[in-house]
Amino acid sequence: PYSFYGIRVPKLRKIAKDYKNLDFYSALNLFEELWNSNNHEEMSLALFILEFFVKKNGNEVWKFLIERLEKARTWDHIDELSSHTLGKILANNLSFMPEIKKMAESKNQWIKRTSIVSTYQLIKQNKLELTFLLAEKLVYDNDIYVQKASGWMLREAGKRNRLAVRDFILRHLNMKNFAF
Numbered sequence: 001p002y003s004f005y006g007i008r009v010p011k012l013r014k015i016a017k018d019y020k021n022l023d024f025y026s027a028l029n030l031f032e033e034l035w036n037s038n039n040h041e042e043m044s045l046a047l048f049i050l051e052f053f054v055k056k057n058g059n060e061v062w063k064f065l066i067e068r069l070e071k072a073r074t075w076d077h078i079d080e081l082s083s084h085t086l087g088k089i090l091a092n093n094l095s096f097m098p099e100i101k102k103m104a105e106s107k108n109q110w111i112k113r114t115s116i117v118s119t120y121q122l123i124k125q126n127k128l129e130l131t132f133l134l135a136e137k138l139v140y141d142n143d144i145y146v147q148k149a150s151g152w153m154l155r156e157a158g159k160r161n162r163l164a165v166r167d168f169i170l171r172h173l174n175m176k177n178f179a180f
Helices: 009-017 026-035 040-051 052-067 075-092 094-103 107-116 120-124 128-137 144-160 163-169
Strands: none
Touching: 009 040, 009 120, 026 040, 026 052, 026 075, 040 052, 040 075, 052 075, 075 094, 075 107, 075 120, 075 144, 094 107, 094 128, 107 128, 107 144, 120 128, 120 144, 128 163
16 A cells, blocks of 8 residues: 555664654654555665664553554554564553553554564563463454464464464364464
């Protein structure tokens, strides 16, 4: 749904570093401008820039991104904002867990994908409960992008606790097949 320049991600990440010293509100304004451009690389750049502000301004970044989440309509934007931004904030502030659980109930495929991919940072901390809770429902979802995200997070959880994932799979033998 977007226009493209053809700029690769490593180059965009390098460009983003030029903006890491912006003050927070200038970064939010720049994000807004880039995010609303309808250009894929500009939207990606907006996400890369916002990552620099997660540590100091996590709660504000969370609220800001959640209000703009509906604009994301590609798996790469969803995965970036979920795993590298919202996921880091969630891992540092578990009070956002109810919001993530509610997102898993959304009718919007991208919001459902956001919910499960946002557990990635928790998985890295060996906190697997939320991943399994969300996967209980999302492994049966009809959307391929939600299915793949669920499979991906289960695979990541399996790197931490193979037996727990094996038990999950045995309880859900009728789940969708994941194509990787």
